[in-house]
Amino acid sequence: MLTVEQALQTLLGVVRPIQDVEEVETLIGNGRVLASAMTSSMDVPPRDNAQMDGYAVRATDCQDGNVLLPISQRIPAGYTGVTLQQNTAARIFTGAFLPDGADAVVMQEQCSVEDSNGQTMVRIRHQPQTGEWIRRKGEDISMGATLLEAGTRLRPQELGLAASVGLAKLTVVRRLRVAIFFTGDELTMPGETLKPGAIYNSNRFLLTALLQNLGCEITDYGNVSDNLADTRKILREAAIRHDLILTSGGVSVGEEDYIRPAVAAEGNISMWQIAMKPGKPLAFGEIRRTDSNLDTAFFLGLPGNPVSSFVTFLLFVRPFLLRLQGVRDINPIRIRVRADFNWSKADKRNEFLRVRMNQNGGLDLFHNQGSGVLTSTVWGDGLVDVAPGCTIQAGDVIDYLPFHALMY
Known part of the structure; x- marks a missing residue:
């Protein structure tokens, strides 16, 4: 089995970013x-402008900190004033271009308007510095x-x-073109009668929404019956006009799991088991579009358990899709947060626990970490990355991966 890091590097190492x-x-x-x-x-800004409402002045005209100046003009945002004459002030508003000649703005709270012999004047009760309350051109x-x-x-x-x-x-x-389909004769769509032994296909809704969050153009081929011929036919058809084919289920080694032999027949499989929990089975390969092995569509097959499918999408499919588009920064956000729980079940695999941040700034653990417990992903707001062989004690500072940074 590959480690999580080895698997991710293998995926990213073969990406051919689309050029369209x-x-x-x-x-x-x-x-x-x-x-x-x-x-x-x-x-x-395209020109020096006022950082707040006030009066544009020449700083040298206000050196005594209490001067009465005539108001020579009014300059709202969107208008250009005329050159400010010496020993005058211009009423100016936030964002308005500074008139030539002015080199400071005095905020209106430090000024008062007075009438002197019928002329409107402003008293400046402040000694401004050159450049005060000015946004400089190009700053x-x-x-x-x-x-x-x-x-x-x-x-x-x-x-x-x-x-x-x-x-x-x-x-x-251009937007990525992704084909999806789902394997398993037991899968039933919501709204249909649930027969004995059948389950509703939650992964169809889960993965479609995750792909939509990443801006993909999606072709949904629905459920494919559990047989090799049908699986190969869909793979051939989907490869023609898509960048990636994404499936859920059928990637294990059971007699009814046809994804692996179908992909091998129509192209190749590079890896398909990862030392992680949840999400051990993961298929990666390429499907031939023509007889040439150089013209292919990528293939990723996710496990059928809904939490496994969800986690493997976040950790592998998302960065793969982003790199296909040429995105430079694909590393997930990791935050060091205090654990408010104990985890004594050390595993040889890399575990990703569903947690939720509490009001005290720590992390609480969902009570059931099973790979089929989809409620854990709704209750939780992120994952904790537990390295192989490690345990967690309350008070430990651990790596937290918030969902909001993994879904878009």
């Missing part, structure tokens, strides 16, 4: 992957700067950054 790109509007780019670096054609972004590297997965903040430099469209990697 497309242009999308920035407004709908959430979750997409940049195909080329994003550079700025402008400074942000956020300078013209020509690289904002984001190719392989960046776009989140709302990256889209906001692109919009801040006027980018209406972005060049991104």
Whole structure:
């Protein structure tokens, strides 16, 4: 059996990132992957501007900390003022461009408006320093700067950054095309009558939603009967137009498990057992699209138990899909958190326990860690990574992998 790290490195070592790109509007780019670096054609801010509401002045005109100046102009955001004359002040608002001649902004709380012989004046009760309350031109972004590297997965903040430099469209990697199907004559869809010995196909819903979270285009071939010929037929058909074929069930060594021989017949299997719990059986290989072994679709076969399928997707399928899109940073977030439970069952395999963070900042353990107990994934908010042969005592600081960082 391979270790978790060996299995993951084997997967990532054979990835061929897709090269097809497309242009999308920035407004709908959430979750997409940049195909080329994003550079700025402008400074942000484009000019010096006011950091808050107040009065734009020449600092040298306010050296005594109590001066009365005429208000020469009013500059709201979106408007450009005229050159500020010596010994005058300009009423200015947050974000408005600083007029030429001004070199400081005095916040309005340090000023008061007065009338002097019919003229509106402002009393400056502060001695400003040059540059005070001013956002300098280009202090956020300078013209020509690289904002984001190719392989960046776009989140709302990256889209906001692109919009801040006027980018209406972005060049991104096309969406991944993933085919899914499920094996097992016992599988039944919700809404259908559950016959004796049958179970509802929860993995179909679980894996579809996880793929949707990663922005994949999904073709669902549904349930495939437990026979070799049908499994091979679906593999051939799915390989033609998909980047990855993902299955659930049938990857063990039983007489009714047909995934392994079917993949071997239509391509090759590179690995299929990992020293982990849950999720020991995992198939990886490639399916020929043509008679040439150089033109293939990737294949990943997950175990049938729902928790095993869920955990192996998070730890292997997700990083594999991200790397297929050219994403640079695929390492899961690991947080060092205190355990508020004991785990004395050391195992020779790498275990991933379902836990939940409590109000005291520690981790609680779900009472049943079975690979078929899907409620543990709903109750929990993450996994604890337990190395082979290790136990946990309450108070130990351990590696916690939050679900929210593994599902998108």
